Amino acid sequence: MASAPVESSSSRNTTFRALWIEAANRCAVREESLQPNQADQVLVRTLYSGISRGTESLVLAGKVPSSEFDRMRGPHMEGSFSFPVKYGYSTVGKVEAGADDLIGKTVFCLHPHQDRFVTTKDMVTLLPEEVPTERGVLAANMETALNIVWDAMIQPGDRVAVFGAGVVGTLVANLSRRVAGTDTVLVDTNTDRRAHTEAMGISFTKAGTLKGEFDVLINASAAGAALSEAIENAGTEARIVEASWYGDKSISIPLGGAFHSKRLQLVSSQVGAVPPARRVRWSFGRRMAKALELLADDSLDHLISGETDFADLAEDYPRILSSQTTLCHRIRY
Template identity: 65%
Template sequence: MKFEINEQTVSDGETVSALWFEAKEICQLRQERLPARSPNDVLVRTLYSGISRGTESLIFRGEVPESEFERMRGPHMEGTFPFPIKYGYAAVGQIEAGPEELVGKKVFALHPHQDRFILPVDQVTPLPDMLPPRRAVLAANMETALNIVWDAGIQPGDRVAVFGAGVVGSLVAYLSSRIVGTETVLVDLDTKRQGLAADLGLTFSEADRLDGEFDVLVNATASAGALQNAIAHAGVEAKIVEASWYGDRPVTISLGGSFHSKRLSLVSSQVGSIPPSRRARWSYARRMAKALDLLLDVKLDRLISGETTFSELPAAYARILSTQDTLCHRIRY
């Protein structure tokens, strides 16, 4: 692994620091000039950002397939796949300049790791008054989890199994368990995740000890083994939701046995699109605002597994991604 900090600055304008992936497993801080701000823009000083471990790991390793280069472009990403690119989508900051009524407000934005940035007003979402900015870095993960629950169509009384006690899987199980009458179990190979489940008020099962059949099963592990386990525990006409993204890795599963006789549904979920059943009433802005509202529970702080200062990020980035205990790693500015 290599890292370096680029000290070069622009002398004739205000500069900011941003994290760039320069090549496979190489990142650095670049100095950039802020663009001119229009009357409908806001200047945001970043307080925290969050590392999306699954997606950012694939990008850092250069594992985005060429067929997905355009679809994988994040909001306000710069550069081109595979490298060099500026990527990330979980920034929390305070508005320093813009419309008078917004100055001073704390906001969330889908923006790469950068210490200050300018965005149009409609691309930042004010935090609820009771939501601490340090927890709001989970907003993009909660938005994904909410979309998965919608795609899964979980109903009161359903038996639900969620495979993968990472951030997204844990949030899916958290939301599912709060639907009246559901029986939700969070499944993982790592027995240490039982403590996380308990802290979130969730039932936990080791993957090889899961018992019974379920109405809805969600795979958030990016593991073919977990997907096969989900198929094995699906009841008749159950729905299996694949919420993982595998990048350029092939996945092999068996669709023999009872897959057809049980008339199982295997569907994908991706946060880039609002489900058709919601699309007429829900905008992306409404969905993000709701994701922030859903983060008010203090128990969700348990999903923040560490913190690093922005200046130390290039040196720490590879370690953060490779540590199996990492959930959401927070960057402090």
């Protein structure tokens, strides 16, 4: 397929602005130059990006352990976690130049908060026509949720408890409740989150009040107390999935009591790898395309908790990440 030049002679097409974390809890927007294009690259003008509170708050605070620096690098990240660093992974934009079959199309890309960028054609995924552009910023979270559900091996009829009513936890519960015959409940310490979960048709229970035995229990809360509650409410030979990432924080969990006699399974889930049972058939591209398809659900708009202009992002970013009310915060360009 023939490609149009990624850059034009216009000066507005030779620079871009990007959010950089310059030190712990301190940000700035930098203006930089676009790099010369290659034949397989596209130029994307950003329309929206999404802030993922869990991981991005750890990056902002400088709490990524040095042992994880390489594994936690995003596809288009620049700098290092010891600062300065350009980080983020949920961007929706319009292709302005490059491959003819993509020009003018709206795409999703795992990219930091930046108003224009050049990337290779294989790094962008077309947004389905039935998914509003504004909702596309949930794609990275949906991809993570889909991977968690796969790791959890949820089956029809299972009783499922999901801990953590943030974006990922809510998306996991939303996918779980669609499995035929499942009885799914979302558990959180913050009862204010009952509103968005019940508006999406998901049952909600306050942490510490969960009753009964469950077949599958998923912790997406980044709280050790939730993992302990999951163990307490797990049925014999139940599967417990730890989907949280704790950065440099250590937690303690109760592996005494009935943990061994119940023969409980405790497994981790991380979006950086497709589960082994699917890896032969499912590429990252196929998984992302399916995640975007799953965004064709109007109820998911309840997960957008606010919106900020990119021009104000450097000042607002620490506040957005520190707020307990933040779910997915959308950046408008």
